[in-house]
Amino acid sequence: QLQLRESGPGLVKPSETLSLTCSVSGGSIYSDSDYWGWIRQSPGQGPEWIGNIFFSGKTYYNAALGSRVAMSVDTSRNQFSLRLTSVTAADSALYYCARVRMATVTRYNFYFMDVWGKGTTVTVSS
Amino acid sequence: DIQLTQSPSFLSASVGDRVTITCRASQAINSYLAWYQQKPGEAPKLLIYAAATLQSGVPSRFSGRVSATEFSLTISSLQPEDFATYYCQQINNYPRGFSFGPGTKVDVK
Numbered sequence: 001q002l003q004l005r006e007s008g009p010g011l012v013k014p015s016e017t018l019s020l021t022c023s024v025s026g027g028s029i030y031s032d033s034d035y036w037g038w039i040r041q042s043p044g045q046g047p048e049w050i051g052n053i054f055f056s057g058k059t060y061y062n063a064a065l066g067s068r069v070a071m072s073v074d075t076s077r078n079q080f081s082l083r084l085t086s087v088t089a090a091d092s093a094l095y096y097c098a099r100v101r102m103a104t105v106t107r108y109n110f111y112f113m114d115v116w117g118k119g120t121t122v123t124v125s126s
Numbered sequence: 127d128i129q130l131t132q133s134p135s136f137l138s139a140s141v142g143d144r145v146t147i148t149c150r151a152s153q154a155i156n157s158y159l160a161w162y163q164q165k166p167g168e169a170p171k172l173l174i175y176a177a178a179t180l181q182s183g184v185p186s187r188f189s190g191r192v193s194a195t196e197f198s199l200t201i202s203s204l205q206p207e208d209f210a211t212y213y214c215q216q217i218n219n220y221p222r223g224f225s226f227g228p229g230t231k232v233d234v235k
Contacts, residue, residue, distance in 0.1 A: 037224075045228075046213055046226045046227060046228045046229045047162075047170060047213065047215075047226045048226070049223075049224035049225060049226070052224075063127075096169055096170075098169075103175065103176070103179070105157075105175075105176040105179055108156075108157075108176075109220075110157070110158065110175050110176040110179070110217070111158075111175075111217045111220045112160045112172055112175035112181075112215075112217065113160075113162075113170070113172060113215075113224075114172045114181065116169035116170060116171075117169065118168075118169060119169055
Protein backbone atom coordinates (compact mmCIF):
# COMPACT_ATOMS: atom_id res chain seq x y z
CA GLN A 1 0.00 0.00 0.00
CA LEU A 2 1.43 3.34 -1.05
CA GLN A 3 2.42 5.63 1.81
CA LEU A 4 3.86 9.13 1.81
CA ARG A 5 5.69 10.79 4.67
CA GLU A 6 6.77 14.40 4.93
CA SER A 7 9.90 15.41 6.82
CA GLY A 8 11.83 18.58 7.48
CA PRO A 9 12.38 21.36 10.00
CA GLY A 10 9.33 22.49 11.89
CA LEU A 11 10.70 25.98 12.46
CA VAL A 12 12.15 28.31 9.84
CA LYS A 13 13.31 31.89 10.33
CA PRO A 14 11.80 34.70 8.27
CA SER A 15 13.59 35.36 4.96
CA GLU A 16 15.19 31.89 5.05
CA THR A 17 14.40 28.81 2.96
CA LEU A 18 11.86 26.15 3.83
CA SER A 19 12.95 22.67 2.75
CA LEU A 20 10.78 19.57 2.99
CA THR A 21 11.10 16.03 1.69
CA CYS A 22 8.39 13.50 0.90
CA SER A 23 9.41 9.85 1.15
CA VAL A 24 7.37 7.39 -0.88
CA SER A 25 7.04 3.78 0.26
CA GLY A 26 5.00 0.84 -0.96
CA GLY A 27 5.35 1.99 -4.55
CA SER A 28 7.70 3.68 -6.97
CA ILE A 29 7.98 7.36 -7.69
CA TYR A 30 9.19 6.26 -11.11
CA SER A 31 5.69 6.17 -12.61
CA ASP A 32 4.77 7.36 -16.09
CA SER A 33 1.19 8.08 -15.09
CA ASP A 34 1.50 9.79 -11.73
CA TYR A 35 2.57 13.23 -10.63
CA TRP A 36 3.61 14.07 -7.11
CA GLY A 37 2.36 17.16 -5.40
CA TRP A 38 2.77 19.52 -2.47
CA ILE A 39 -0.19 21.18 -0.79
CA ARG A 40 -0.33 23.38 2.28
CA GLN A 41 -3.08 24.40 4.61
CA SER A 42 -3.20 27.23 7.10
CA PRO A 43 -5.38 26.86 10.21
CA GLY A 44 -9.05 27.28 9.37
CA GLN A 45 -8.35 27.62 5.66
CA GLY A 46 -8.84 25.43 2.64
CA PRO A 47 -5.87 23.60 1.14
CA GLU A 48 -3.61 25.50 -1.25
CA TRP A 49 -1.89 23.69 -4.09
CA ILE A 50 1.84 24.47 -4.26
CA GLY A 51 3.02 22.43 -7.21
CA ASN A 52 3.48 19.07 -8.93
CA ILE A 53 6.51 17.19 -10.16
CA PHE A 54 6.91 14.27 -12.53
CA PHE A 55 9.59 11.59 -12.04
CA SER A 56 11.48 13.14 -14.95
CA GLY A 57 11.77 16.39 -13.01
CA LYS A 58 9.15 18.30 -14.98
CA THR A 59 7.46 20.74 -12.63
CA TYR A 60 4.34 22.88 -12.45
CA TYR A 61 3.92 25.52 -9.77
CA ASN A 62 1.19 27.69 -8.37
CA ALA A 63 1.76 31.05 -10.04
CA ALA A 64 0.81 32.84 -6.82
CA LEU A 65 4.09 31.66 -5.28
CA GLY A 66 6.14 33.13 -8.09
CA SER A 67 9.79 32.18 -8.27
CA ARG A 68 10.04 31.32 -4.58
CA VAL A 69 9.07 27.68 -5.09
CA ALA A 70 11.13 24.84 -6.49
CA MET A 71 10.59 21.10 -6.44
CA SER A 72 12.99 18.28 -7.19
CA VAL A 73 12.85 14.50 -7.36
CA ASP A 74 15.31 11.81 -6.34
CA THR A 75 14.22 8.56 -7.96
CA SER A 76 17.10 6.61 -6.37
CA ARG A 77 15.72 7.42 -2.92
CA ASN A 78 12.06 7.39 -3.97
CA GLN A 79 11.69 10.94 -2.68
CA PHE A 80 10.68 14.35 -3.88
CA SER A 81 11.35 17.67 -2.24
CA LEU A 82 10.06 21.21 -1.85
CA ARG A 83 12.02 24.41 -1.42
CA LEU A 84 10.35 27.70 -0.66
CA THR A 85 12.61 30.72 -0.39
CA SER A 86 12.25 34.06 1.39
CA VAL A 87 9.59 32.76 3.73
CA THR A 88 7.38 34.96 5.87
CA ALA A 89 4.85 34.26 8.57
CA ALA A 90 2.27 33.79 5.83
CA ASP A 91 4.09 30.60 4.82
CA SER A 92 3.41 29.01 8.21
CA ALA A 93 1.13 26.07 7.52
CA LEU A 94 0.61 22.33 7.56
CA TYR A 95 2.41 20.99 4.50
CA TYR A 96 1.23 17.81 2.77
CA CYS A 97 2.62 15.75 -0.05
CA ALA A 98 0.31 13.69 -2.23
CA ARG A 99 0.13 11.46 -5.27
CA VAL A 100 -1.64 12.95 -8.26
CA ARG A 101 -3.23 10.07 -10.13
CA MET A 102 -4.98 9.89 -13.46
CA ALA A 103 -8.09 7.91 -14.37
CA THR A 104 -9.90 7.68 -17.68
CA VAL A 105 -13.65 8.24 -17.54
CA THR A 106 -15.73 8.25 -20.72
CA ARG A 107 -12.54 8.64 -22.79
CA TYR A 108 -11.39 11.71 -20.88
CA ASN A 109 -8.50 11.82 -18.42
CA PHE A 110 -9.22 13.09 -14.94
CA TYR A 111 -6.73 13.83 -12.20
CA PHE A 112 -7.04 13.76 -8.45
CA MET A 113 -4.97 13.46 -5.29
CA ASP A 114 -5.67 10.00 -3.96
CA VAL A 115 -2.90 9.31 -1.45
CA TRP A 116 -1.72 11.91 1.04
CA GLY A 117 0.92 12.06 3.71
CA LYS A 118 -0.05 12.91 7.26
CA GLY A 119 1.41 16.38 6.91
CA THR A 120 4.12 18.31 8.71
CA THR A 121 3.72 21.66 10.42
CA VAL A 122 6.06 24.46 9.50
CA THR A 123 6.19 27.64 11.54
CA VAL A 124 8.02 30.71 10.31
CA SER A 125 9.28 32.68 13.26
CA SER A 126 12.45 34.26 14.55
CA ASP B 127 -7.73 32.10 -12.49
CA ILE B 128 -10.66 29.83 -11.79
CA GLN B 129 -12.35 30.57 -8.47
CA LEU B 130 -14.46 28.10 -6.53
CA THR B 131 -17.15 29.03 -4.06
CA GLN B 132 -18.92 26.62 -1.75
CA SER B 133 -22.27 26.88 -0.05
CA PRO B 134 -23.16 26.73 2.67
CA SER B 135 -19.99 27.43 4.65
CA PHE B 136 -21.46 25.67 7.66
CA LEU B 137 -24.20 23.10 7.88
CA SER B 138 -25.76 21.59 10.99
CA ALA B 139 -27.40 18.23 10.47
CA SER B 140 -28.47 15.08 12.25
CA VAL B 141 -27.63 11.46 11.66
CA GLY B 142 -29.87 10.14 8.89
CA ASP B 143 -30.31 13.52 7.20
CA ARG B 144 -29.84 14.00 3.46
CA VAL B 145 -27.16 16.63 3.00
CA THR B 146 -26.19 18.51 -0.15
CA ILE B 147 -23.18 20.80 -0.58
CA THR B 148 -22.73 23.01 -3.61
CA CYS B 149 -19.55 24.15 -5.34
CA ARG B 150 -19.62 26.79 -8.09
CA ALA B 151 -16.82 27.52 -10.52
CA SER B 152 -16.19 31.00 -11.92
CA GLN B 153 -15.94 29.53 -15.42
CA ALA B 154 -16.61 26.28 -17.20
CA ILE B 155 -14.46 23.42 -15.98
CA ASN B 156 -16.43 20.58 -17.55
CA SER B 157 -16.30 17.69 -15.06
CA TYR B 158 -12.79 18.40 -13.82
CA LEU B 159 -13.79 18.55 -10.20
CA ALA B 160 -13.06 16.39 -7.16
CA TRP B 161 -14.49 16.28 -3.66
CA TYR B 162 -12.51 15.64 -0.48
CA GLN B 163 -13.47 15.03 3.13
CA GLN B 164 -11.23 16.24 5.93
CA LYS B 165 -11.52 15.44 9.61
CA PRO B 166 -9.62 17.37 12.31
CA GLY B 167 -5.98 16.34 12.47
CA GLU B 168 -6.18 14.31 9.26
CA ALA B 169 -5.23 14.84 5.65
CA PRO B 170 -8.00 15.31 3.09
CA LYS B 171 -9.51 12.09 1.78
CA LEU B 172 -10.62 11.76 -1.83
CA LEU B 173 -14.34 10.97 -2.18
CA ILE B 174 -15.26 11.72 -5.78
CA TYR B 175 -13.42 12.64 -8.98
CA ALA B 176 -14.59 13.56 -12.46
CA ALA B 177 -17.48 15.29 -10.69
CA ALA B 178 -19.45 12.08 -10.17
CA THR B 179 -17.14 9.06 -10.02
CA LEU B 180 -16.91 7.49 -6.59
CA GLN B 181 -13.40 6.70 -5.42
CA SER B 182 -12.81 3.06 -4.59
CA GLY B 183 -13.78 2.23 -1.02
CA VAL B 184 -15.99 5.28 -0.50
CA PRO B 185 -19.52 4.44 0.69
CA SER B 186 -22.29 4.68 -1.88
CA ARG B 187 -24.20 7.20 0.25
CA PHE B 188 -21.85 9.79 -1.26
CA SER B 189 -22.68 11.01 -4.74
CA GLY B 190 -21.72 13.87 -7.01
CA ARG B 191 -23.54 15.74 -9.75
CA VAL B 192 -22.70 18.49 -12.21
CA SER B 193 -24.84 21.04 -13.99
CA ALA B 194 -22.90 23.58 -16.05
CA THR B 195 -20.61 25.32 -13.55
CA GLU B 196 -22.48 24.08 -10.48
CA PHE B 197 -21.40 20.92 -8.74
CA SER B 198 -22.99 19.17 -5.80
CA LEU B 199 -21.98 16.56 -3.27
CA THR B 200 -24.83 14.68 -1.62
CA ILE B 201 -24.73 12.41 1.40
CA SER B 202 -27.94 10.42 1.22
CA SER B 203 -28.10 9.45 4.88
CA LEU B 204 -25.60 11.19 7.13
CA GLN B 205 -23.61 8.85 9.38
CA PRO B 206 -21.69 9.77 12.56
CA GLU B 207 -18.37 9.43 10.76
CA ASP B 208 -19.45 11.94 8.10
CA PHE B 209 -19.20 14.99 10.35
CA ALA B 210 -16.24 16.74 8.75
CA THR B 211 -15.25 19.53 6.40
CA TYR B 212 -15.74 19.00 2.68
CA TYR B 213 -13.70 20.66 -0.06
CA CYS B 214 -14.14 20.76 -3.80
CA GLN B 215 -11.09 20.99 -6.06
CA GLN B 216 -10.88 21.93 -9.71
CA ILE B 217 -8.29 20.42 -12.01
CA ASN B 218 -9.31 22.05 -15.27
CA ASN B 219 -5.88 23.15 -16.39
CA TYR B 220 -3.92 20.04 -15.48
CA PRO B 221 -1.16 19.91 -14.52
CA ARG B 222 -0.78 23.63 -14.19
CA GLY B 223 -3.72 24.49 -12.06
CA PHE B 224 -5.32 22.95 -9.06
CA SER B 225 -7.37 24.98 -6.64
CA PHE B 226 -9.60 24.17 -3.74
CA GLY B 227 -12.83 25.68 -2.56
CA PRO B 228 -13.06 27.30 0.87
CA GLY B 229 -14.82 24.32 2.41
CA THR B 230 -18.14 23.37 4.01
CA LYS B 231 -18.13 22.21 7.60
CA VAL B 232 -20.82 19.69 8.50
CA ASP B 233 -21.43 19.46 12.22
CA VAL B 234 -23.95 18.01 14.62
CA LYS B 235 -27.28 19.80 14.99
